[in-house]
Amino acid sequence: MDVLSVPAGRPRGWYLPLMAPNSRGPAFACLDPSRLYCNAQALADCVKDPAGALPRDSIDLVAGIDAMGFILGRRSPRPLGKGFLAIRKAGHLCVETRSQSYSDYTGRDKVMEVRLDVLRPGLKVLLVDQWIETGGTMKAAIQLVEQQGATVAGVAAVAIENTEGGKWIKETYRFSHCVPEELQLHVDAKNLDFIKTWN
Template identity: 40%
Template structure:
C-alpha cells in the first residue's frame, strides 16, 4: 500500500470511529473521544504509523496524559526511541518539573520527573486532540525549559475553530484530521 492509501486509511478510521460527546467535561465543551479508534487494532496501527512519519530523527517522544501515553508509546516504538509520560499534577513522586497552563474550561498543571535528562534531546510531542493548544504548548514549554529541542508536535484530531495551532507556532505541528 502506498503512503497516500495509508494516510487515507488512518483518516477514515479517525473520522468513522471518533465519538463526539456534548457538554463534557463541562457544559459548552464538545469532547472528541478517540478511545474507539484505539480499541480497533488496524485503526490504532495506521494512526500511530502516520503520526510517526517525518519524525525519524527523534530521541524521545513525549506523550501527554493520558491518551497521549497510548499514542506516544506506539510512535516511540515505530521510531525506535524512548517515550516520556507527561503527567497531570500529583501523579509523579517528587522531585518534578512543572508547568501550569489554561484549558478551555479552567487551569491545569503538567509534570515530568527530574530524573530524565533532556538537555539537547530532540523531542516529539504527541497527543490525541488539539483544542485550544494549551496542553501541547505547556508540554513543549516544560520540555524546552529543561533543555529539550522540540522538533514538532503530532496530534490525531485538531478542532480548528478553537485556534490552538496559533499557540504552537514555534515548531511544526501535524494532525491527521481537522474538524
C-alpha cells in the first residue's frame, strides 16, 4: 500500500498494512508502525479507533509512554477532551519522580519514571503505547500509576499481542487496540504479508 493510499469507507485497521517489517534483526521490534503516522488520515483513524472504544467520562487524563506512545497519546486527548501526561525513560525529568524498573520486549532491563505532582487517588488514567508485545513496559507504567493511588481506566495501543503479558493486560484492564479480531493471529505471528493483503 502506498503511504498516501486511503481506501473508501476506511474500515477499522485499514492503515495496518502501512506498517513496515523489521529489517534490522532481533534487537528491534518485529514491525514499525511509524510509517502509517506519515499518512494524516491513517494517524487520525489509528488514534480514533482505540480511543473511541472507551467511554469519555471514564477518563480524566491520558498518559503516553516514552517515546512512541507520545505520538498516539498526545493525539488522543483532542477527541477525548483530556490532558496529557508523559511517562518518561529515567533521567529525563528535572522534577521529583517515582521510578519503576522493567524489562522490555528485547529482555533489556530499563527504568521509567513519572512526576509526583499529577497522579493522585481517584484520577482515572488512560495509558497509551505504540505496541504491546511482552507487556513489560506497559506493566511498569501501570505500576507507576497505581502506586500513586490513581486508577488505570484503560490501555490503548496500535496492537496488543496475545503473549502472556498481553493476555494479562486484556484480562485485567479495559483495553482497546486497532487490530480487528480476524487479524489478531497474524499480528501475534508477525505475519505482515497477510496484513498487507487483508484489505
